[in-house]
Amino acid sequence: MSSLEDTWGRERLVATLYDFGVHNPVVGRVAALGLWGFDIRRLFSSIERLRDAAPGSRVLDVPCGGGLAFGGLQANHGLDYTALDFSPVMLQRASARMEKLGLDGIRFRQGDVGALPFDDGSMDLCLTYNGVHCFPDPARAVREMGRVLRRGGVLRGSLVVRDAGLRYDMLIALFRQRGWFGPGCSRDQFMGWLGSAGLMVRAVDVSGAFVVFEAVKR
Numbered sequence: 001m002s003s004l005e006d007t008w009g010r011e012r013l014v015a016t017l018y019d020f021g022v023h024n025p026v027v028g029r030v031a032a033l034g035l036w037g038f039d040i041r042r043l044f045s046s047i048e049r050l051r052d053a054a055p056g057s058r059v060l061d062v063p064c065g066g067g068l069a070f071g072g073l074q075a076n077h078g079l080d081y082t083a084l085d086f087s088p089v090m091l092q093r094a095s096a097r098m099e100k101l102g103l104d105g106i107r108f109r110q111g112d113v114g115a116l117p118f119d120d121g122s123m124d125l126c127l128t129y130n131g132v133h134c135f136p137d138p139a140r141a142v143r144e145m146g147r148v149l150r151r152g153g154v155l156r157g158s159l160v161v162r163d164a165g166l167r168y169d170m171l172i173a174l175f176r177q178r179g180w181f182g183p184g185c186s187r188d189q190f191m192g193w194l195g196s197a198g199l200m201v202r203a204v205d206v207s208g209a210f211v212v213f214e215a216v217k218r
């Protein structure tokens with residue numbers, strides 16, 4: 001059985017398959033719906049909101065994976081954009097995607113969401129798509145993302161949650177056993193962590209076992 005580090009950091013198969021699937025409009029849509037009852041268009045609507053960020057905004061994309069959130073960037077985005085992930089495989093894919101999309105101005109860093117290498121209040125916007133259910137210590141990750149956001153800064157993201165239905169919980173348990181998912185959380189637990197991190201929920205969109213959310217740092 002693989003550990004989380006093996007799955008995302010060392011073994012290429014799961015990371016590559018996931019990343020291929022999530023970037024393919026048909027595969028991504030069918031898989032999200034079939035596995036999680038999730039209408040993935042809601043995720044892409046959230047990602048598109050990146051275009052509203054003012055030039056010069058300091059943006060942290062964690063975990064960047066293969067660069068899913070880059071889809072929301074325009075060519076001359078003018079953002080101070082840092083993409084962080086602990087997986088070298090994913091960072092490589094993200095860098096290739098940046099080139100493919102003809103983007104520049106993205107800084108890549110290998111690191112752990114549980115110990116972000118940034119000062120308190122140093123980010124205007126933090127994006128965390130499909131990461132919380134994979135993190136080894138999701139409560140700590142939420143605390144860290146809250147810490148690096150400035151007052152009025154925004155955390156936007158998506159995650160799979162427990163207690164959304166027996167079928168989903170069984171799948172989560174299986175993914176956890178395989179080392180693809182971390183301990184995860186229920187929706188209520190996640191909302192509690194946001195509150196403890198000083199983040200006020202501004203929008204929540206629930207679809208199947210997925211939550212797409214936006215929260216503001218108080």
Ligand SMILES: C[S@@+](CC[C@H](N)C(=O)[O-])C[C@H]1O[C@@H](n2cnc3c(N)ncnc32)[C@H](O)[C@@H]1O
Nearest residue numbers: 008063064065068085086087090112113129130
């Ligand atoms: C399901 S992928 C999501 C990636 C991307 N945001 C997306 O939506 O496609 C989960 C990612 O979390 C990363 N990850 C897991 N634990 C991490 C940690 N402690 N710190 C940083 N990244 C982590 C993995 O390397 C992987 O790229």
